[in-house]
Amino acid sequence: MSQNNSNDKAAMLAMIEKINEVSGFDPTPFAVDYTDLATGEVRKRLPVMMQMAWFRMKYPEGKIAVQVTPAKDCFVATARVYPKYSDPVEAYLAEATASRGYLADMPSVSPREWAQTAAVGIALRNAGFGLQFSMAGEDFEENAPNELGMTENDAENKAPQSPIPEQVQTPQQEEEYTAMPVAPKELTQEEKLQQAMAKPCPITKFSGKTLGEVLSLDPGAITWVATKFKGDEELTQAAKFICEYAAQQATA
Incomplete structure (x- = not known):
């Protein structure tokens, strides 16, 4: 019975892999391992850049629209995926926030750029780009942002209160503590890529779009920014990193 279930599952997974199938393209080699913080299980995840490239191959005239709005202590990004750039606003394939x-x-790490990249990855996953992996796009962070703007006191006031017997507290001598200096955390390659992809594109034609969005529209534009653009060294370095990362993925 278990063997039959295993065969059925394999057959269903094979069907899922055909979603958004592009002749000659297999996203599997581009999937990366990540470790579930809760279980320690190693799973597969498809980077956002590869989702965007896959989307561009499937829908050459497609469009990814992103809106970002500031909220309390965070930025909220909404991404919509369209099969064609001329589609009406509400005629999208998938949406994510x-x-x-x-x-x-x-x-x-810019929270605005991070939110934008995350929304794009989840929207593409919702559109079926990477459903065969454990998680396509960006994985969820360990601690969610406080989007409701609640303070600790607010949370305590909303929690059910139980009577606590009054206790007499005796003064205690305060202990002196010293803190070890915390070294700045070095970003992973994926985190650096997310930052680079979220940088604004300096090309007039793509005004208002990020390097990540332009990558799916015109990869040659990213090469131009990396090699010929002189207006902002930070943008140039971001474009170079995207090009180098893509080259590494292609030869891996």
């Missing part, structure tokens, strides 16, 4: 806040241990 993601919010990201500032992380003290990752001060160089």
Whole structure:
């Protein structure tokens, strides 16, 4: 019986892999391993850049529209995926929303850019680009941002209160503590890629779009920014990183 179930599952997974199938393209080699923080299980995840490339191959005239709005202590990004750039606003294939806040241990990560990249990855996953993997797009962070703006006191007031017997507290001598200096966390390659992809594109033709969005529209534009654009060294370095990362993925 278990053997039959296993065969049935394999057959169903094979059907899922045919969703958004593009002749000659297999996203499997581009999937990366990530470890579930709760279970320690190693799973597969498809990077957002590869989802975007896959989407562009499937829908050459497609469009990814992103809107970002500030909220309390975070940015909220909404991404919509369209099969054609001329489709009406409400005629989208899939939609997703993601919010990201500032992380003290990752001060160089822009919450606005992070939210935008996350929303795009989830929207593409909802559209079927990477459903055969455990998680397509960006994995969820360990601690969710406080999107409701609740303080600890607010949370305590909303929690059911139980009577606590009054106790007489005796003064205690305060202990002196010292803190070890915390070294800044080094970003992973994927985190660096997310930052680079979320940088604004300096090309007039693509005004208002990020390098990640332009990558799916015109990969040659990213090469131009990396090799010929001189207006902003940070943008140039971001474009170079995207090109180098893509080259590494292609030769891996």
